[in-house]
Amino acid sequence: MKKSLNILIGILTIIAIGVLIIIVYRYAQYQENEMQALEVVAQIEETFEKSKENNQKIEMEYKGYLVEGIIEIPSINVKSPILNETNEDSMQYSVTKFSGGKINSIGNYVIAGHNYLNGSMFGNLKQLEIGDDIKLTDLYNNTVIYKVLSIYSVKPNDTSVLDSTNKNARDVTLITCTKGRAERLIVKAQEIKN
Amino acid sequence: MKKLVKEISVVLVVAIMLFLILPFPANATNEKIEIVKTANEYLIYDSVRMKNNFEFAYATESSTEVDTLNFINAIQDTDGNYVAYIDSDIESIYFKNKEGKSRAQYMWIKQNNTVSNPIKIDLSNVITQDIVDFVYATTNRIPVKIGQEEREPITEGNTTRTTTVGYLQIEAKEGYTYEYQLIDLPNNDYTQFVTLAKEISNFVDNENSYENISKINDFYNLYYNLLPEKWEKVIDNKIEQPEEAKNGDEYVVWIKRINPSGQEIVDVQFMTSVREEREKILTETETEEVVTTTKLPVTFDSNIILILVLVIIILAIIALMITKKKLEKSANTGEKNEKKS
Numbered sequence: 001m002k003k004s005l006n007i008l009i010g011i012l013t014i015i016a017i018g019v020l021i022i023i024v025y026r027y028a029q030y031q032e033n034e035m036q037a038l039e040v041v042a043q044i045e046e047t048f049e050k051s052k053e054n055n056q057k058i059e060m061e062y063k064g065y066l067v068e069g070i071i072e073i074p075s076i077n078v079k080s081p082i083l084n085e086t087n088e089d090s091m092q093y094s095v096t097k098f099s100g101g102k103i104n105s106i107g108n109y110v111i112a113g114h115n116y117l118n119g120s121m122f123g124n125l126k127q128l129e130i131g132d133d134i135k136l137t138d139l140y141n142n143t144v145i146y147k148v149l150s151i152y153s154v155k156p157n158d159t160s161v162l163d164s165t166n167k168n169a170r171d172v173t174l175i176t177c178t179k180g181r182a183e184r185l186i187v188k189a190q191e192i193k194n
Numbered sequence: 195m196k197k198l199v200k201e202i203s204v205v206l207v208v209a210i211m212l213f214l215i216l217p218f219p220a221n222a223t224n225e226k227i228e229i230v231k232t233a234n235e236y237l238i239y240d241s242v243r244m245k246n247n248f249e250f251a252y253a254t255e256s257s258t259e260v261d262t263l264n265f266i267n268a269i270q271d272t273d274g275n276y277v278a279y280i281d282s283d284i285e286s287i288y289f290k291n292k293e294g295k296s297r298a299q300y301m302w303i304k305q306n307n308t309v310s311n312p313i314k315i316d317l318s319n320v321i322t323q324d325i326v327d328f329v330y331a332t333t334n335r336i337p338v339k340i341g342q343e344e345r346e347p348i349t350e351g352n353t354t355r356t357t358t359v360g361y362l363q364i365e366a367k368e369g370y371t372y373e374y375q376l377i378d379l380p381n382n383d384y385t386q387f388v389t390l391a392k393e394i395s396n397f398v399d400n401e402n403s404y405e406n407i408s409k410i411n412d413f414y415n416l417y418y419n420l421l422p423e424k425w426e427k428v429i430d431n432k433i434e435q436p437e438e439a440k441n442g443d444e445y446v447v448w449i450k451r452i453n454p455s456g457q458e459i460v461d462v463q464f465m466t467s468v469r470e471e472r473e474k475i476l477t478e479t480e481t482e483e484v485v486t487t488t489k490l491p492v493t494f495d496s497n498i499i500l501i502l503v504l505v506i507i508i509l510a511i512i513a514l515m516i517t518k519k520k521l522e523k524s525a526n527t528g529e530k531n532e533k534k535s
Contacts, residue, residue, distance in 0.1 A: 002522070
């Protein structure tokens with residue numbers, strides 16, 4: 001009996017160490033992806049600086065996906081490239097456009113991102129507050145500042161969050177998971193007009 | 195008849211003699227004078243004569259006898275063009291009245307032993323560095339960005355039409371208001387203006403050669419001649435291309451910035467419109483696809499499961515270790531009881 005217990009404890013310890021290694025490896029991977037995404041943002045900003053005069057569009061790819069622009073949320077320290085496609089692969093690397101027209105165009109531009117426990121991507125989205133700023137910059141270096149109007153949770157099949165609140169306004173909606181994968185945290189923001 | 199022939203012959207002979215006796219005046223109809231004010235002097239460019247050396251002289255009266263003029267040698271500018279000049283001495287002698295105010299005077303140019311007609315020189319209308327700087331700063335006085343935006347797609351039946359259009363976004367300053375006027379091209383009044391703007395934007399290193407100076411002056415004069423009288427308010431700091439604009443249509447956009455104290459700055463932009471329309475006919479399968487992809491994406495951190503598994507394993511190990519301890523303890527108690535008995 002004692003021998004069998006020892007064997008069982010040994011096996012479980014080995015499995016625990018294995019799982020721990022996988023967790024550590026995956027978080028290291030997220031960290032690496034975040035660093036690379038920040039490098040992409042830096043490259044875009046550098047190109048903007050160089051081509052200040054001519055207002056030409058920058059073409060940029062990251063991990064095989066086209067970059068549509070940059071999202072910056074100063075209050076929770078988010079700065080990432082927005083990839084043009086939402087799928088399991090693209091979402092590993094950065095936040096992605098889930099629906100909407102071109103970035104900063106009239107309508108609702110929806111961005112999805114993982115809520116990683118280490119706070120990368122949209123991991124700290126729940127800390128956002130009403131009135132916080134969200135900046136979206138397109139690849140012509142035009143920045144539009146949006147103000148957070150509402151934060152709430154919905155069921156995954158509630159697609160009404162993809163609709164525009166005002167047909168003539170610029171909206172941005174951020175989506176990430178909450179309560180495991182049972183619900184989605186929705187952040188709705190609208191352009192600030194002077 | 196003989197008398198008529200005799201009269202014509204006399205007229206011809208007199209005309210030929212007059213032609214030979216009188217100095218042949220230089221044809222001034224195609225020449226263009228540009229006066230540039232530099233730090234120390236005025237440089238006078240004569241577009242017809244500047245490629246070869248010449249002499250020049252000034253006088254206060256256009257009727258002054260050429261023989262009494264005091265001709266000076268031309269100097270060369272940095273591009274090798276020959277130019278007349280007015281330094282401070284010449285200016286005080288010929289170009290200022292008793293009160294020291296500027297007045298128009300006359301210049302003669304002698305080239306290849308030919309003396310020009312008197313050319314009126316007005317120092318109150320010269321090209322200054324301020325004008326040059328003003329022209330080079332055009333399109334940058336009021337910063338704007340060119341953007342494109344996709345309009346909300348319009349679905350009619352099974353066809354979705356998406357239109358992309360262009361606009362100018364003013365980088366607005368707080369408290370300032372903006373007005374604009376949009377001019378359709380081609381427009382006869384603007385043909386030369388647009389051509390000059392394109393040429394000036396291609397000047398290398400802001401080099402102030404005669405050609406450049408001349409174009410800058412023309413552009414500057416046209417700029418003020420074309421300044422619009424009517425303005426429209428800019429809404430949301432954004433100037434949209436007209437609804438009817440087609441892809442590639444060109445516009446001159448005048449923009450006025452008014453600061454809180456009412457001071458105005460005007461600038462001009464050259465906009466090329468963008469209009470791209472995409473039509474997509476949705477098949478039944480695509481329509482279904484749209485429905486299925488509108489479920490919100492899964493964005494949770496899958497490591498949570500692994501962390502839960504790890505916690506369960508650790509709890510199981512702890513439970514097993516406790517059980518093991520208990521078993522060891524009961525085994526030890528049993529052994530002690532056996533010894534006692």
